[in-house]
Amino acid sequence: MRxxxxxxxxxxxxxxxxxxxxMRNNGGYLSQACSAAEQLAFLYNEALTLGAPxxxxxxxxxxxxxxxxxxxxxxxxxxxxxxxxxxxxLFIAPAHYALVAYACLIEVxxxxxxxxxxxxxxxSSVEMIGAEHSPGMEVHNGTLGIGFSTGAxxxxxxxxxxxxxxxxxxxxxxxVQEGQTWEAVQAAAHHxxxxxxxxxxxxxQQCDGAMxxxxxxxDIAGKLRNFGAVxxxxxxxxxxxxxxxxxxxxxxxxLVILAHSSPTQGMGFxxxxxxxxxxxxxxxxxxxxxxxxxxxxxxxxQPIDLGVH
Amino acid sequence: MEMVNRPYARAFEAxxxxxxxxxxxxxxxxxxxxxxxxRDRHPNQFLSLGMAEQNMLSFAGGLGLAGFRPFLxxxxxxxYRRPYDQLMASIAYPRxxxxxxxxxxxxxxxxxxxxxxxxxxxxxxxxPNMTVLEAGDATEVESIVAEADAVxxxxxCRILRGAVPRLFDSPLKLGQMRVLASGDDVLIVTxxxxxxxxxxxxxxxxxxxxxxxxxHLNTLKPFDAKQxxxxxxxxxxxxxxxxxHLIAGGIGSMVAEALAEAGLARRLVxxxxxxxxxxxxSRPYLMRYYGMxxxxxxxxxxxxxxxxxxxxxxxxxAVRIEAVHSALKAEAL
Numbered sequence: 191m192r193x194x195x196x197x198x199x200x201x202x203x204x205x206x207x208x209x210x211x212x213m214r215n216n217g218g219y220l221s222q223a224c225s226a227a228e229q230l231a232f233l234y235n236e237a238l239t240l241g242a243p244x245x246x247x248x249x250x251x252x253x254x255x256x257x258x259x260x261x262x263x264x265x266x267x268x269x270x271x272x273x274x275x276x277x278x279x280l281f282i283a284p285a286h287y288a289l290v291a292y293a294c295l296i297e298v299x300x301x302x303x304x305x306x307x308x309x310x311x312x313x314s315s316v317e318m319i320g321a322e323h324s325p326g327m328e329v330h331n332g333t334l335g336i337g338f339s340t341g342a343x344x345x346x347x348x349x350x351x352x353x354x355x356x357x358x359x360x361x362x363x364x365x366v367q368e369g370q371t372w373e374a375v376q377a378a379a380h381h382x383x384x385x386x387x388x389x390x391x392x393x394x395q396q397c398d399g400a401m402x403x404x405x406x407x408x409d410i411a412g413k414l415r416n417f418g419a420v421x422x423x424x425x426x427x428x429x430x431x432x433x434x435x436x437x438x439x440x441x442x443x444x445l446v447i448l449a450h451s452s453p454t455q456g457m458g459f460x461x462x463x464x465x466x467x468x469x470x471x472x473x474x475x476x477x478x479x480x481x482x483x484x485x486x487x488x489x490x491x492q493p494i495d496l497g498v499h
Numbered sequence: 500m501e502m503v504n505r506p507y508a509r510a511f512e513a514x515x516x517x518x519x520x521x522x523x524x525x526x527x528x529x530x531x532x533x534x535x536x537x538r539d540r541h542p543n544q545f546l547s548l549g550m551a552e553q554n555m556l557s558f559a560g561g562l563g564l565a566g567f568r569p570f571l572x573x574x575x576x577x578x579y580r581r582p583y584d585q586l587m588a589s590i591a592y593p594r595x596x597x598x599x600x601x602x603x604x605x606x607x608x609x610x611x612x613x614x615x616x617x618x619x620x621x622x623x624x625x626x627p628n629m630t631v632l633e634a635g636d637a638t639e640v641e642s643i644v645a646e647a648d649a650v651x652x653x654x655x656c657r658i659l660r661g662a663v664p665r666l667f668d669s670p671l672k673l674g675q676m677r678v679l680a681s682g683d684d685v686l687i688v689t690x691x692x693x694x695x696x697x698x699x700x701x702x703x704x705x706x707x708x709x710x711x712x713x714x715h716l717n718t719l720k721p722f723d724a725k726q727x728x729x730x731x732x733x734x735x736x737x738x739x740x741x742x743x744h745l746i747a748g749g750i751g752s753m754v755a756e757a758l759a760e761a762g763l764a765r766r767l768v769x770x771x772x773x774x775x776x777x778x779x780x781s782r783p784y785l786m787r788y789y790g791m792x793x794x795x796x797x798x799x800x801x802x803x804x805x806x807x808x809x810x811x812x813x814x815x816x817a818v819r820i821e822a823v824h825s826a827l828k829a830e831a832l
Binding site for chain 1: 546547548549551553554555556557558559560561562563564565566567584585588589592593594627628651652
């Protein structure tokens with residue numbers, strides 16, 4: 191599936207959509223859009239080989255969880271295209287980035303803009319924390335740290351089957367605090383799983399605030415290398431650098447790209463909220479109006495019309 | 500009574516080697532789970548995941564997503580206590596065809612608290628999409644492999660290792676309990692290693708004039724409540740459950756729920772671990788110490804029937820256990 195926009199345009203569109211949504215809904219995962227916009231745009235627009243979406247552009251409502259008596263259950267993976275031997279698979283390991291991922295699906299023409307209006311609405315499949323049945327998701331990753339393990343298992347299986355498609359896991363740096371992440375890297379290295387790669391948003395932020403204040407994780411790149419991964423480090427907002435990192439040779443080993451990002455990239459106004467950026471809320475209408483004007487100006491768009499909502 | 504050495508090792512190798520989509524996963528307990536021979540003879544179907552169960556469970560979920568059917572081998576307790584979150588998110592929710600082969604159930608290990616899966620049935624049966632099986636003899640250990648692999652979803656199995664008695668000559672069939680005796684005074688419900696204890700107790704009880712109805716369960720979820728209620732309704736005095744598990748959340752609880760939901764008033768005595776951890780020791784010692792053996796069963800039957808049987812420990816030891824043949828089982832079951 192070919193896209194006509196540049197990756198930079200898509201990244202800008204992601205920020206604008208998440209900003210608009212957060213303004214209208216009195217809060218949202220703004221900083222994740224700031225840090226990850228180029229990364230998700232790069233994955234969908236360039237890095238991944240995906241087929242055309244197989245599910246309706248307007249997401250259908252929640253249709254039940256997997257169960258023996260729910261034979262029609264499907265995951266949201268169809269927004270990434272069909273499952274095929276030559277196509278890539280993507281897991282969004284930090285499911286809290288769902289709003290950003292949905293905005294990306296819209297920007298790359300895989301979901302209708304109406305999909306974002308269903309975000310976090312009762313009875314909708316477009317859930318706040320991406321679920322298996324949410325657009326673009328294939329597995330549950332709301333419990334942080336399990337994504338790379340699942341990706342490694344799937345990649346091992348695909349390699350065994352001789353499939354040419356790769357497995358990509360979009361990760362967050364907070365996940366390196368979970369022991370399972372390290373178990374997964376060592377297992378992927380031990381078994382030579384090299385059809386597996388990860389793009390990690392290293393924004394140095396987590397729910398409680400700056401990672402260094404919550405739990406120091408040290409040298410992530412050095413630790414990953416010691417556990418057996420090939421590591422590339424780039425500026426997360428430099429698409430050319432992302433392209434070069436993706437081309438890093440990693441035969442016999444998984445590749446992890448550390449994308450060093452700013453949690454306020456494109457919305458410098460958010461610096462006032464540092465380090466509490468995980469979920470941005472407004473305490474007063476005046477604050478909301480001020481942010482609306484300031485960030486719209488930074489993004490080069492009109493302030494969001496808040497009157498209709 | 501015939502004792503069979505390492506029935507799992509042979510049964511798994513025969514089955515897995517004929518089914519290339521079955522994978523054998525181990526978490527550093529390969530010999531302990533009797534899959535060392537399989538590892539040596541079928542290295543391409545064997546994956547060592549090391550002492551890292553959290554990753555192993557999510558990794559297995561990924562293998563399931565790729566269309567494989569991984570059999571995870573470890574001590575039962577290591578398959579759910581530490582990696583419970585991974586069990587839920589990566590295996591149970593998406594209904595991956597992952598087969599969790601839990602060795603050393605309950606007090607069958609001298610390893611003490613850290614090694615004894617005493618609440619695994621309670622945990623597993625409350626997990627949506629999960630099937631729970633328990634092998635009670637060598638024949639069931641042999642047949643549980645293919646039966647578990649036929650399930651469209653995840654399965655947890657309590658597996659016996661080493662020298663295992665052969666009690667049954669027909670294979671385990673999912674959802675089919677065994678009716679081992681059809682008396683009408685008291686109903687005894689057992690599973691796993693407690694069935695052998697009940698067979699021993701039954702011999703003595705019948706000689707003392709107590710008519711016993713005895714059910715052996717191998718499918719703990721789905722649980723056939725309807726049949727349990729029918730059997731309970733057909734005995735005069737009441738029901739005794741004996742399980743290698745805490746009495747809370749396991750077979751005793753399942754039977755209690757079944758009777759209560761059916762509105763059937765029968766006395767129920769639940770034998771097993773009573774809100775306590777066990778400690779390390781031999782299986783006979785632990786079964787005696789925690790009131791989970793044939794003698795405890797006899798005393799519970801006496802309590803329910805009001806009959807003083809005069810059965811002693813020596814009398815129980817003298818009971819010879821014969822293989823249970825098909826003729827003793829109701830054909831419909």
